[in-house]
Amino acid sequence: MLAPLVPAAIGPEDEALRAEVRAFLAERLAGVPGARRARTWMGFDADFSRDLAARGWVGLTLPVEFGGGGRSPFARFVLIEELLAAGAPVAAHWIAERQSAPLLLRYGTEAQRRDIVPRICRGEAFFCIGMSEPNSGSDLASVRTRAEQTATGWRLNGSKIWTTYGHKAHYMVALVRTSGGPDDRQAGLSQLLIDLKTPGVTARPIRDLAGDEHFSEVFFEDVDLPGDALIGQEGQGWSQTNAELAFERSGPERLYSSTVLIDEWMDFIRGRGGPTESEAELAGRMLARLATLRNMSLAVTGQLARGESPVVEASMVKDLGASFEQSIPALITDHLASVDGPVPAPLLATLDYLAGMSPTFSLRGGTREILRGIIARGLGLR
Amino acid sequence: MREDLFLDPWRRLLDGLGVDPWPELVGSGFLDLLRPEAEGGAGLDLAGLFTLAFEVGRRPWTPRVLQTILARLADPEALDCPDAELVLVAGGKDPVVARALCAAIDAALMAGAIDTLQAVTLDYASTRRQFGREISKFQAIQHQIAVMAEEVMAARMAAEIAMAGPPLSVSAEAAAVAKMRCGEAAMVCAGIAHAVHGAIGVSAEHDLHHLTGALHRLRLAHGGEAYWARKLGAWALSRSDDAATLVRSL
Numbered sequence: 001m002l003a004p005l006v007p008a009a010i011g012p013e014d015e016a017l018r019a020e021v022r023a024f025l026a027e028r029l030a031g032v033p034g035a036r037r038a039r040t041w042m043g044f045d046a047d048f049s050r051d052l053a054a055r056g057w058v059g060l061t062l063p064v065e066f067g068g069g070g071r072s073p074f075a076r077f078v079l080i081e082e083l084l085a086a087g088a089p090v091a092a093h094w095i096a097e098r099q100s101a102p103l104l105l106r107y108g109t110e111a112q113r114r115d116i117v118p119r120i121c122r123g124e125a126f127f128c129i130g131m132s133e134p135n136s137g138s139d140l141a142s143v144r145t146r147a148e149q150t151a152t153g154w155r156l157n158g159s160k161i162w163t164t165y166g167h168k169a170h171y172m173v174a175l176v177r178t179s180g181g182p183d184d185r186q187a188g189l190s191q192l193l194i195d196l197k198t199p200g201v202t203a204r205p206i207r208d209l210a211g212d213e214h215f216s217e218v219f220f221e222d223v224d225l226p227g228d229a230l231i232g233q234e235g236q237g238w239s240q241t242n243a244e245l246a247f248e249r250s251g252p253e254r255l256y257s258s259t260v261l262i263d264e265w266m267d268f269i270r271g272r273g274g275p276t277e278s279e280a281e282l283a284g285r286m287l288a289r290l291a292t293l294r295n296m297s298l299a300v301t302g303q304l305a306r307g308e309s310p311v312v313e314a315s316m317v318k319d320l321g322a323s324f325e326q327s328i329p330a331l332i333t334d335h336l337a338s339v340d341g342p343v344p345a346p347l348l349a350t351l352d353y354l355a356g357m358s359p360t361f362s363l364r365g366g367t368r369e370i371l372r373g374i375i376a377r378g379l380g381l382r
Numbered sequence: 383m384r385e386d387l388f389l390d391p392w393r394r395l396l397d398g399l400g401v402d403p404w405p406e407l408v409g410s411g412f413l414d415l416l417r418p419e420a421e422g423g424a425g426l427d428l429a430g431l432f433t434l435a436f437e438v439g440r441r442p443w444t445p446r447v448l449q450t451i452l453a454r455l456a457d458p459e460a461l462d463c464p465d466a467e468l469v470l471v472a473g474g475k476d477p478v479v480a481r482a483l484c485a486a487i488d489a490a491l492m493a494g495a496i497d498t499l500q501a502v503t504l505d506y507a508s509t510r511r512q513f514g515r516e517i518s519k520f521q522a523i524q525h526q527i528a529v530m531a532e533e534v535m536a537a538r539m540a541a542e543i544a545m546a547g548p549p550l551s552v553s554a555e556a557a558a559v560a561k562m563r564c565g566e567a568a569m570v571c572a573g574i575a576h577a578v579h580g581a582i583g584v585s586a587e588h589d590l591h592h593l594t595g596a597l598h599r600l601r602l603a604h605g606g607e608a609y610w611a612r613k614l615g616a617w618a619l620s621r622s623d624d625a626a627t628l629v630r631s632l
Contacts, residue, residue: 001500001501001504002531002535004535004538004539005535005538005539007539007542007543007546081626082626085624085625085626256626259624259625259626262625263624263625266618266619266624266625269619270619270622275615275616275619277612279615279619280611280612280613280614280615280616280619281608281611281612281615282611282615283611283614283615283618283619284558284562284610284611284612284613284614284615284616284618285562285607285611285615286625287559287614287615287618287625287628287629287632288540288558288559288562288563288610288611288614289563290625290629291540291543291559291629291632292536292539292540292543292559292563293536294629294630295539295540295543296535296536296539299539313535316528316531316532316535319528319529319532320532320536369525371528372524372525372528372529373521373524373525373528375528375531375532376524376525376527376528378531379504379527379528379531380504380508381504381507381508381518381519381523381524381527382524
């Protein structure tokens with residue numbers, strides 16, 4: 001049995017950030033169609049990321065001495081909740097800000113911390129995460145991309161696939177084998193920092209079903225990396241990666257992927273006059289789930305703020321959140337198919353995008369099955 | 383915190399109740415928890431009552447103490463009350479307010495019952511052996527119990543938040559979230575618990591049906607998921623706010 005989540009509230013100082021962010025987004029996203037905004041943290045816009053950074057909204061929780069805002073995790077919750085709910089295109093800086101900067105601050109060399117982290121906070125250094133490989137998906141311990149130690153550092157060979165914006169990022173943090181073989185499983189894996197401009201690196205975008213190029217394949221051919229490319233300890237890449245995934249899995253990006261669609265649908269219903277009972281019921285069911293998920297996500301943020309590592313709790317919120325986000329396109333399709341009269345084309349375009357892409361919600365950041373395995377282990381069943 | 387002061391004596395009282403519990407319950411003073419201190423009550427608020435209600439939910443064989451505690455807000459002599467909503471409305475409480483309050487308490491009771499359901503299911507899965515090993519070692523069972531754990535967390539959160547507002551009232555919207563989410567969790571968890579237990583779970587002798595039976599009765603009481611979804615949705619669609627703003631105001 002797990003300890004219950006403790007409800008957490010956002011303090012007035014952090015809540016005060018909300019109006020400012022909303023005002024910025026209302027102006028910056030005016031006229032952007034819902035189908036575009038529905039991409040949220042899959043939407044890449046480097047100018048938008050730099051504009052956010054200019055306001056101090058990239059690296060909000062990172063230390064001031066490294067260019068961050070020095071604010072609490074709850075301030076960041078407010079910021080990213082608004083960015084996601086509005087459907088802001090935040091992909092360019094998202095991974096660097098959420099995972100890579102905290103990772104470098106914890107394990108990086110002093111030079112990396114001084115050089116790269118401030119550039120992340122200025123929206124000038126974008127990161128991708130190299131995990132999956134052609135024959136290594138959820139079973140990450142089977143990665144074959146390998147770095148051999150040389151006189152000056154590391155020589156890297158192999159490839160990564162399904163890497164989010166690998167063709168647009170400046171750096172990759174990759175999980176690679178540095179010792180042992182596939183039979184050693186997690187032992188012998190390390191995290192490497194790869195400057196993607198290094199000779200021998202090529203990245204090729206892969207088109208997704210919506211026509212976007214949000215992921216890519218990245219190849220490494222005799223890529224020579226400096227000795228300090230090793231992040232943290234040799235052979236500890238697996239546990240470092242898992243600690244990092246707790247950050248990735250706990251946030252509101254696991255709740256709000258379909259809210260642009262909910263908002264467009266609610267506006268459509270409002271425009272038709274008083275809702276029918278079934279319309280009110282559908283709105284109520286979606287909002288009750290969203291409200292509870294938000295309180296759970298806030299509680300996990302509270303755990304992070306207290307310095308805990310809520311790996312199991314974050315997995316629970318992500319699994320529930322992804323199921324919720326995935327259910328929305330199907331529920332709204334069912335309702336719209338029962339409506340007499342035309343449905344606005346922009347609403348249908350948003351629906352079309354999310355109906356197509358929503359299966360990824362329970363894949364990215366750990367599949368449903370992987371998460372349930374983590375939860376089962378947390379319950380003592382494995 | 384006040385509720386922590388009450389929690390241990392409350393558990394001891396619930397676990398020690400005999401065949402004639404009401405004189406003991408009256409003597410304990412706990413039935414007047416919500417009544418003002420000036421009138422001999424404890425002046426507890428709903429936030430403080432939550433963990434106590436959750437503990438009652440965890441023991442679904444307990445007499446109707448929560449209904450009685452609520453009824454005593456309108457009728458100080460109430461005893462073994464089957465439905466506080468009727469007493470509160472008869473005592474002049476607004477019917478909408480009375481229903482929301484009762485629904486929130488139902489949600490807390492359901493969250494507690496689901497918590498016990500998870501404990502007995504975990505225990506059973508870890509001891510029952512089939513195919514040469516404990517059934518908890520099968521991934522298909524592990525994943526079902528993981529889903530149950532998620533629902534346990536979600537139900538408790540929804541119920542606790544609903545009771546964390548004003549001292550002695552619950553907004554219809556907050557009650558809607560709690561009753562709906564706990565009702566959904568109840569269905570999912572009752573289904574998984576029975577699936578894991580197999581035939582023994584539907585025997586009269588086994589305790590499981592006390593838990594799942596309580597959940598079915600609580601789902602029926604004071605408005606179910608569709609009832610509350612319509613209330614919440616009508617409220618949301620009567621405003622012009624976006625979904626994120628709406629859920630923040632709940």
